[in-house]
Amino acid sequence: xxxxxxxxxxxxxxxxxxxxxxxxxxxxxxxxxxxxxxxxxxxxxxxxxxxxxxxxxxxxxxxxxxxxxxxxxxxxxxxxxxxxxxxxxxxxxxxxxxxxxxxxxxxxxxxxxxxxxxxxxxxxxxxxxxxxxxxxxxxxxxxxxxxxxxxxxxxxxxxxxxxxxxxxxxxxxxxxxxxxxxxxxxxxxxxxxxxxxxxxxxxxxxxxxxxxxxxxxxxxxxxxxxxxxxxxxxxxxxxxxxxxxxxxxxxxxxxxxxxxxxxxxxxxxxxxxxxxxxxxxxxxxxxxxxxxxxxxxxxxxxxxxxxxxxxxxxxxxxxxxxxxxxxxxxxxxxxxxxxxxxxxxxxxxxxxxxxxxxxxxxxxxxxxxxxxxxxxxxxxxxxxxxxxxxxxxxxxxxxxxxxxxxxxxxxxxxxxxxxxxxxxxxxxxxxxxxxxxxxxxxxxxxxxxxxxxxxxxxxxxxxxxxxxxxxxxxxxxxxxxxxxxxxxxxxxxxxxxxxxxxxxxxxxxxxxxxxxxxxxxxxxxxxxxxxxxxxxxxxxxx
Amino acid sequence: xxxxxxxxxxxxxxxxxxxxxxxxxxxxxxxxxxxxxxxxxxxxxxxxxxxxxxxxxxxxxxxxxxxxxxxxxxxxxxxxxxxxxxxxxxxxxxxxxxxxxxxxxxxxxxxxxxxxxxxxxxxxxxxxxxxxxxxxx
Numbered sequence: 001x002x003x004x005x006x007x008x009x010x011x012x013x014x015x016x017x018x019x020x021x022x023x024x025x026x027x028x029x030x031x032x033x034x035x036x037x038x039x040x041x042x043x044x045x046x047x048x049x050x051x052x053x054x055x056x057x058x059x060x061x062x063x064x065x066x067x068x069x070x071x072x073x074x075x076x077x078x079x080x081x082x083x084x085x086x087x088x089x090x091x092x093x094x095x096x097x098x099x100x101x102x103x104x105x106x107x108x109x110x111x112x113x114x115x116x117x118x119x120x121x122x123x124x125x126x127x128x129x130x131x132x133x134x135x136x137x138x139x140x141x142x143x144x145x146x147x148x149x150x151x152x153x154x155x156x157x158x159x160x161x162x163x164x165x166x167x168x169x170x171x172x173x174x175x176x177x178x179x180x181x182x183x184x185x186x187x188x189x190x191x192x193x194x195x196x197x198x199x200x201x202x203x204x205x206x207x208x209x210x211x212x213x214x215x216x217x218x219x220x221x222x223x224x225x226x227x228x229x230x231x232x233x234x235x236x237x238x239x240x241x242x243x244x245x246x247x248x249x250x251x252x253x254x255x256x257x258x259x260x261x262x263x264x265x266x267x268x269x270x271x272x273x274x275x276x277x278x279x280x281x282x283x284x285x286x287x288x289x290x291x292x293x294x295x296x297x298x299x300x301x302x303x304x305x306x307x308x309x310x311x312x313x314x315x316x317x318x319x320x321x322x323x324x325x326x327x328x329x330x331x332x333x334x335x336x337x338x339x340x341x342x343x344x345x346x347x348x349x350x351x352x353x354x355x356x357x358x359x360x361x362x363x364x365x366x367x368x369x370x371x372x373x374x375x376x377x378x379x380x381x382x383x384x385x386x387x388x389x390x391x392x393x394x395x396x397x398x399x400x401x402x403x404x405x406x407x408x409x410x411x412x413x414x415x416x417x418x419x420x421x422x423x424x425x426x427x428x429x430x431x432x433x434x435x436x437x438x439x440x441x442x443x444x445x446x447x448x449x450x451x452x453x454x455x456x457x458x459x460x461x462x463x464x465x466x467x468x469x470x471x472x473x474x475x476x477x478x479x480x481x482x483x484x485x486x487x488x489x490x491x492x493x494x495x496x497x498x499x500x501x502x503x504x505x506x507x508x509x510x511x512x513x514x515x516x517x518x519x520x521x522x523x524x525x526x527x528x529x530x531x532x533x534x535x536x537x538x539x540x541x542x
Numbered sequence: 543x544x545x546x547x548x549x550x551x552x553x554x555x556x557x558x559x560x561x562x563x564x565x566x567x568x569x570x571x572x573x574x575x576x577x578x579x580x581x582x583x584x585x586x587x588x589x590x591x592x593x594x595x596x597x598x599x600x601x602x603x604x605x606x607x608x609x610x611x612x613x614x615x616x617x618x619x620x621x622x623x624x625x626x627x628x629x630x631x632x633x634x635x636x637x638x639x640x641x642x643x644x645x646x647x648x649x650x651x652x653x654x655x656x657x658x659x660x661x662x663x664x665x666x667x668x669x670x671x672x673x674x675x676x677x678x679x
Contacts, residue, residue, distance in 0.1 A: 037547020079562045088592045102543070102554035104592075165548040241551040357545055439615060446609030462605075469622045470604035473629045474592040475555070 033170035033220065034297045042356040043166075043298040044288060047096050047178050049363055050305030053082050056368035060324040060380040063306055066332040069340040074360065077353040086365045088474050089113065089422055093129035095363030096179040097151070100162040100300070104475035108159045109152035111476040117418050117426045120144040124416040124426045130277075132189040133161050133180050134238060139188050149239075151180065154479040157239040163218040164240060166298045167247055172225055173218040174291035174299040177279050181300060182216040183251050189213070193233055193251055200252075212252030214274035215287070217259075217296060221246045225296070231255040263290035266341050278304035280311065280331075281338035289345050306332050307368075322370050322387045322395040324380025370395045371454045392453045400450055400461070411444035413437045433467045442467070549648050553640060555590070557583045558647045571652045579646060582658045585665040586639040589632050596632060596665075599672035600625050606679045628672060635664050 036043070052063040064071045074080050086095040087105050093113035094105050105111035113129035120143045127140035127150070137146035151159040163173040163181060175181045183189040186209045187201055194200040200212055218235055219226035226232030226248035235249035250256050257263070257272045264270050266282035271290070275283055284303045291299045304310050307328060308320045316327035346352060371387055371394030378385035387394030402417060417423040425445075431438050448461040471477050543550060544558045560583055565576045572579065588594040607621035639661050645651035 038545055040546055043546060081559070081562065085591070085593045102550070102556035103552075104555040107555055160550065160552045165543065165546075165550055169548055434615070434619075439618065442608040443611055446605075462609075464601050465605045465608040466601060467604070467608060467622075469625050469629070470600055473597055473600050473625060473632065475590075476592075 034166075034172075035169045036171065036297070039355065040357045041297060042292055042351055043359070044292070044356060045298075045300045045359045046284070046288070046361070047099065047300075047302045047363055048305075048360055049092060049303060050307060050366055051303075051362050052307075052367070053080070054367075055323075057323040057373070057380075057385070059378065060385065063332060066329065066381075067336040067339060069336050069343060070360070073339070073343055073353075073358075078358065084361070086363060087111075088476055089420065089424070090364045090366075091129075091420070092363050093179050096302070099361055099363070100178075100181070101159060103159065106472075106475040106477055106479070107153060109148075109150060109478050111471075111478055112418055112424050115418065117416065117424060118144045118146060119426070119428075119430055120146075123428055126418065128185070130179055130184045132183050132185070132192060134158055134192065134236060135189065139192065140185070152478065158237065160240055161218075161237050161244075162300075163298075164237070164244060167218055167220045167235075170220045171298050172220055172223050172296045174288070174296040174301075175216045175218070176284055176287045176291075176299070176301040177214050177274075177277055178300045178302040181218070183213050186213055193236070193249070210273040211254035214277060215251075215253055215256050217250040217256060217291070219248050219250070223248070225259055225294070226250050230259055260287075260290040260294050263287065266338050277302070278308075278310055280304060281335045281342070285338050285342035289342060292346065292351055293349055303335075306335055318395070320395055322373065322385060323368055324373065324378050324383075324385030325387070325395070326384035329380050329384065394454065398453055402445075402448075402461075405448050405450070405461070406441065406444050409444050409448060411441055413441045413444075415441060433469070438467075544647055553644055555640070557586060557640075557643050559583075571650070572646060575646065575653045575655065575658075578653060578655055578658050579643070581662055582639060582653070583643055585662040586636060586643065589665045589668055590636040590639075595669045596628070596672050599669070599676040600628060602676040603672070603679060624675065628668060631664075631668055635661055635668065639665070 034041075055062045055065075071080075087098045089112055091113035094108075094110045095113075097108050097110055098104065101108055110116060110129050115126040115128050118125050118127060118137060118141065120141070122143060125141045125144055127137060127144065131140050131150055133151060135150050137144050137148050137150050140150060148156060149158040153159055161181070163175070166173045183193065186205065190208055190212050191198070191201050194212070200208070203211060217225055219232065224230075226235075228248075230250060231254075232248035232250050235244070235247040237244040250259065253272055253274050257270075260271075262270065262272070263286060265286040271283065271287055279287075279302065281303050284301045288299045288301050307323075309316055309318055309327065309331070311327075311331055311334070315331060318325070318327060321328035321331075343352075346356075373385040374388050374394070375383065375386055377383065392398065402423060403415065406413070406415075414428055416426045416428065418426075425441070427435075427438055427441065433439075442465065446462050446465060449458050450461055451457070452459050466474060466476075468477055543554075560576065560580045565573055568576060589596045591597065603621050603625060607618045607625070610617040610621070612618070638657070642653055642658055642661070646653045
């Protein structure tokens with residue numbers, strides 16, 4: 001599962017704006033024609049997964065506090081907004097979509113992520129929420145036979161693309177690893193833009209993914225960057241308001257790397273192949289820098305969260321970390337070093353807060369829900385924190401067999417769920433929400449309890465519940481996808497922004513254990529998203 | 543988007559964060575009506591955002607409705623009907639608010655102070671009704 005991972009306690013939006021005029025030495029190209037307001041010459045928009053501004057442990061500096069080059073850049077040059085919330089359900093794909101478009105999920109079609117349930121002839125399918133902008137539901141999961149745009153407006157049109165205002169204004173737009181505006185999936189996204197048959201589609205895996213997934217340049221009309229000679233292809237948006245003709249795009253490292261002058265990441269490794277959707281700042285920021293230096297004035301990019309192990313076994317054998325763990329602190333230090341390099345390199349090219357709108361924003365909004373450190377006085381920086389390994393790992397998610405618990409409570413109604421700490425429940429056959437079987441299931445779930453394996457206490461599993469009536473209030477009902485009816489949204493979370501720990505999660509549908517109970521894993525999912533949250537309210541960040 | 547001076551070809555669900563922009567950096571009408579725009583935007587958020595005051599109250603009501611056991615499921619039916627009615631009212635008020643906000647922020651339209659204040663009052667009333675019911679459950 002692609003893991004542009006989930007998030008934090010308080011989502012935060014960081015906006016470092018620049019409204020001053022400045023002149024920089026730039027290569028000729030699209031920049032000369034790019035017309036932005038308020039003296040802005042460049043826009044750098046970075047989606048930073050699961051980064052924490054507030055502390056999960058009061059003794060341990062937060063993520064941002066451990067990245068002073070980023071934090072200081074923001075606080076000294078712009079505005080730090082710690083009151084931001086994501087959409088419901090708070091997850092990477094739909095949060096990124098919301099920040100890119102300024103639309104609630106009921107207006108973009110993706111209310112449940114990182115996959116969404118769709119009733120298909122065989123039951124309930126769960127297409128990924130990561131796909132290319134123009135994909136149909138059946139492109140992602142053919143079994144659905146659903147020709148609706150996966151990113152759909154309420155009237156069934158494809159959601160307007162976020163790069164369009166910029167390209168129409170004469171600006172090329174770069175994208176790196178961020179959701180839905182790059183090719184996400186092979187082979188069908190490759191087939192969509194390059195055609196079937198095509199030489200690109202005929203490549204074998206993993207080369208095809210390395211070559212074409214994860215990065216894109218959407219060009220303004222006439223931009224040389226996306227010329228046919230550079231392997232540019234038509235940037236097709238089939239239902240963009242007022243049409244979208246005469247635009248081209250480049251997709252994938254195979255074509256973008258040479259156009260950018262064969263850049264390396266900040267560790268000296270060539271960026272000639274997409275590294276996957278969990279890039280670290282040394283990769284993402286190097287690519288953003290390369291695009292800016294090439295004269296691409298607007299760049300959207302993504303950085304993977306720092307609380308999971310993004311650096312591999314050279315950093316730690318653990319896959320995920322608790323606050324203050326030594327590898328976590330080390331990784332944040334590496335992240336900060338990349339930011340230091342990034343801002344310094346840009347400044348040396350005349351790109352800084354005086355002429356550039358920098359936006360750094362998180363998705364999701366999780367917080368740490370694991371165990372108390374084994375050495376409670378630790379601060380991470382001077383004294384690394386350690387976490388218990390028994391009776392269950394103190395770091396890592398706790399999963400629960402929701403189907404098994406319901407059955408044990410005497411309710412045999414079959415149902416499927418979207419795996420999450422606020423699982424979405426689908427009842428096969430699509431009975432109405434008022435159907436007695438659905439009502440009984442809701443009542444059963446409302447009474448479920450389970451032991452918190454970190455504390456030993458018995459907790460109610462459900463803190464908040466919503467069916468499609470309340471989901472409409474929460475902007476979660478997608479009118480244009482008839483097969484997407486959900487029956488119940490359960491929430492094992494508090495309905496406030498309190499920091500109450502929420503370690504219980506539902507199992508992954510049919511892969512759930514056969515008997516009720518909680519299982520602990522060491523998978524990199526120890527942070528549960530705030531599912532009751534709100535949309536980014538700012539159109540300035542969309 | 544507001545800062546770049548560009549305009550999307552659709553209406554946003556979001557709003558410009560006037561709280562983060564110095565009033566003297568705003569142009570004519572936006573500057574003149576800054577206070578009302580700020581209050582309108584904040585009220586819009588409280589009735590329209592999934593984590594706003596209205597939705598938090600109705601989520602509590604929804605939870606009570608779904609877990610309820612009553613004769614003919616009457617408790618569930620009544621509470622769900624109330625949420626649906628409020629959602630319809632919310633949608634109507636929010637649509638008007640959104641049109642005012644987007645018109646002022648991106649369309650160069652002067653805001654109708656009287657209409658804005660009326661919408662704010664309607665939003666506050668709706669929030670109050672939902673909060674009262676949620677507190678009574």
